[in-house]
Amino acid sequence: MSSASKTLPTTITIEDAKAAVQKRTEKDVDATLNEGLDTAGQYDSDVRALKIKMLQLEVKKQENDQADQVANREMRQDYALWVFRYLVFYSASVGGLLFISSINDGRFKISDSVLEILVGSTAVSAIGLVLAVTHGLFKGKG
Numbered sequence: 606m607s608s609a610s611k612t613l614p615t616t617i618t619i620e621d622a623k624a625a626v627q628k629r630t631e632k633d634v635d636a637t638l639n640e641g642l643d644t645a646g647q648y649d650s651d652v653r654a655l656k657i658k659m660l661q662l663e664v665k666k667q668e669n670d671q672a673d674q675v676a677n678r679e680m681r682q683d684y685a686l687w688v689f690r691y692l693v694f695y696s697a698s699v700g701g702l703l704f705i706s707s708i709n710d711g712r713f714k715i716s717d718s719v720l721e722i723l724v725g726s727t728a729v730s731a732i733g734l735v736l737a738v739t740h741g742l743f744k745g746k747g
Contacts, residue, residue, distance in 0.1 A: 681741065685738070688734060688737075689734075692731060692734055695727060695730060696727050696730075696731070699723045699724065699726075699727045702715060702720075702723060703720065703723075703724070706720060
């Protein structure tokens with residue numbers, strides 16, 4: 606082999622060594638930064654995916670809450686109708702008993718204490734219904 610093809614520098618200056626170290630350090634820093642940026646990009650992607658999932662869950666919760674409110678409203682309407690029918694039927698029955706008792710031809714006699722209890726219970730039922738309705742309408746939301 607010829608000596609021209611195997612030329613090695615015989616002297617290395619301090620500046621050359623510093624430049625080589627700095628170049629090596631810059632490459633390491635660049636590699637570390639790129640690695641960090643890749644990790645940060647993955648983190649941002651994960652955060653975005655979690656935020657989207659949270660928003661989807663919030664929408665689903667709101668849809669479920671709305672469906673519950675609709676079902677609750679329908680049940681209340683049905684229940685209110687049955688309570689109203691009961692009160693009308695009970696009041697009409699008590700009114701009919703009072704009317705029959707007032708004819709007083711001797712065939713149908715109800716004692717005064719029983720009539721008082723029937724009339725009182727009708728009043729209590731009506732007042733209770735009004736209280737239940739107003740409590741349901743004006744209850745606090747908190």
